[in-house]
Amino acid sequence: xxxxxxxxxxxxxxxxxxxxxxxxxxxxxxxxxxxxxxxxxxxxxxxxxxxxxxxxxxxxxxxxxxxxxxxxxxxxxxxxxxxxxxxxxxxxxxxxxxxxxxxxxxxxxxxxxxxxxxxxxxxxxxxxxxxxxxxxxxxxxxxxxxxxxxxxxxxxxxxxxxxxxxxxxxxxxx
Numbered sequence: 001x002x003x004x005x006x007x008x009x010x011x012x013x014x015x016x017x018x019x020x021x022x023x024x025x026x027x028x029x030x031x032x033x034x035x036x037x038x039x040x041x042x043x044x045x046x047x048x049x050x051x052x053x054x055x056x057x058x059x060x061x062x063x064x065x066x067x068x069x070x071x072x073x074x075x076x077x078x079x080x081x082x083x084x085x086x087x088x089x090x091x092x093x094x095x096x097x098x099x100x101x102x103x104x105x106x107x108x109x110x111x112x113x114x115x116x117x118x119x120x121x122x123x124x125x126x127x128x129x130x131x132x133x134x135x136x137x138x139x140x141x142x143x144x145x146x147x148x149x150x151x152x153x154x155x156x157x158x159x160x161x162x163x164x165x166x167x168x169x170x171x172x173x174x
Contacts, residue, residue, distance in 0.1 A: 006093070008145045010101040014054055015138055016157070018108025020164045022047050023131045026112045027168045030124045036116045039123075043116070047109030055102020062094045108134075132161040 025046040029039045070081050070090055081087050111134050115126035139154030146153065 005145060006097060007100045008141070010058065010097055011104045012138055012142050012145075014051075014101045014104025014106075015108035016135070016160070017050060017054055018047065018105040019111050019131050019134060020161065021050050022109040023112040023127065023161075024164060024168045026116070026124065026127055027165065028171070036123060040113060040116050043109070043113045047106060047113065050109060051102045051106035054105040055098050058101040059094060059098035062097050066090045066094055128165055132158055132165075135161040 022043050025043045026039060029042045033039065067090070070087060073086070074081050112127040112131045115123040115130060119126055135157040136154045139157030140150045142157065143150035143153030
């Protein structure tokens with residue numbers, strides 16, 4: 001299955017949201033507790049909330065935009081496009097984009113959680129390294145979609161990851 005640019009955009013957006021938001025939860029929680037089960041539960045709660053809000057938010061926003069586009073098409077046609085192939089395609093696009101955005105958020109959220117499930121030591125450090133590595137891969141994908149420098153896009157993504165790590169860590173939650 002070939003992904004279109006719209007789905008690619010939602011994969012990037014959702015994954016970035018998932019990785020960075022949950023990495024922030026993981027870092028913040030790690031500063032106040034050492035119990036991995038508490039960190040995992042807090043992060044999973046954030047992951048599910050983020051996936052649902054991104055998916056539902058995409059659905060609401062895409063519905064407004066796409067149905068607005070349909071309404072604009074109806075004006076010169078002087079007829080309703082309800083129950084047409086165009087409306088069915090619009091509904092399908094809205095659902096696909098929403099599921100892609102929410103699903104990518106959930107999958108991205110699992111990246112910083114996995115080290116706490118799989119390792120007994122250095123879980124936070126592994127979570128940070130793994131998250132930034134996946135951001136680099138997303139940057140390459142972003143550059144490929146944009147038909148621009150893969151390295152430039154990867155560096156920007158890694159920079160964003162490092163910025164989030166530094167910002168959350170500097171809060172000094174104790």
